[in-house]
Amino acid sequence: MPASPPPSRTATDLLRASPLAALEARILLAHALGWRRTELITRGDEPLDEAQVAVYRSLEARRAAGEPIAQIVGAREFYGLEFEVTPHVLIPRPETELLVETALAAIAPLTRPRVLDLGTGSGAIAIAIASARPDARVWALDRSPEALAVATRNAVRLVGERRPGGAIELLQSDWYAALDPALSFDVIVSNPPYIASGDPHLGVGDLRFEPRGALTDEADGLSAIRAIVVGAGAFMAPGGQLWLEHGYDQAAAVRALIAAQGFADVRSLGDLAGIERASGGIAPGAVDGEMATA
Structure with missing residues (x-):
């Protein structure tokens, strides 16, 4: 049969x-x-x-x-946009939307604001800001060419290479190193590697499959944040704002680093779970506590 x-x-x-x-x-x-x-x-x-x-x-x-869903399907939604995701970039996470919302609030009163996203990865933060503010000039930097390739594809697909009134500039750079020193920004944002090298979380869950260099500084979890904070002054417009994502237990340390560089109104913001997830402040030169207009 x-x-x-x-x-x-x-x-x-x-x-x-x-x-x-x-x-x-x-x-x-x-x-x-x-x-x-x-x-x-x-x-x-x-x-x-x-x-x-x-x-x-x-x-x-x-x-x-254990492979992350986002890497298997090659995409993850962030701030209402669907981003391409590969093993070369961090998977965009809902808590990082706090940085986008904070940056958008900071530039709300400005015309043609300039925004810098350091360590852009998939481009999620920069592209979300650019999508919400088509008049903004947005720079997105990363030292990884593979990450920049992903960010470029996302930028072209989601907002186009050129937008009316503004553009996204993608640049390979180790933090500020490749930036034109004449540039200044109304907002600088970053979700840098902030996990300490010995943190056991690096060996569990989705983090096992994400680029280690985007997760940890291979030190105390604050070295990348220090570099960003110390270098920010040379690129901040008077009264511009600096905002950084950090770990759940790093808020006080990050506030101290920012305050030491002369920023005012230094504070931390909680995510939807009430965890202090982002810290920032206003650069010297603000008028009546507000950012100067572009």
Whole structure:
């Protein structure tokens, strides 16, 4: 007797049998099939061929081994935009949206503001700001050519190489090193490597798959922040603002570093969980506590 054909499987069958969390399984199955997630319901009982099942099983196995969902599907949403993600860049995280919101508030009263994003990675912060403020001039710097390639593709796809009234300038640079010294910025923002070299979190979860150089300074977790804070004065417009993301237990240390450079109104901001996630201040030269207009 000829062998019986393998039993057909459906999307519903695969989801029910998956060892993954339900949301993760749905994301991966929709990606494997090229379906919208709503189609997992409306087409859930359609038989799938073996090739489709095999693609999903492969993705499922990668996630079960710990690989981040964002790297498997190659994308992550941030500030309402979908960014390409590769192993060369950090995965954009919701808590970093605080930096975007803070920068946008800082430049709200300004015309054609200038913004600098140091260590841009995927370009998430810079591109989110540029998308919300088409008149802004935004510079996005990273020392990694691989990261800059990702940021460039994201910038072209999400905001275009040129925008009415402004542009995103992408530049390979170790912090400020490659910047024109004549430039000055109304806001400087950064999500630098701030995890200490011996922190056990580097060996667990998604962090195992992300670029180590974007996570840790291989020192005390503050050396990159020190370099940014010390170098900021040469590139700040009078009354400009500096804002940095940092670790949950670093707020006091970062405030002290910023205050030591003569910044005023130095403070920390909490994320949605109430954790002090970003710290910053106003550069010397502010008028009545506000940034000078561009």
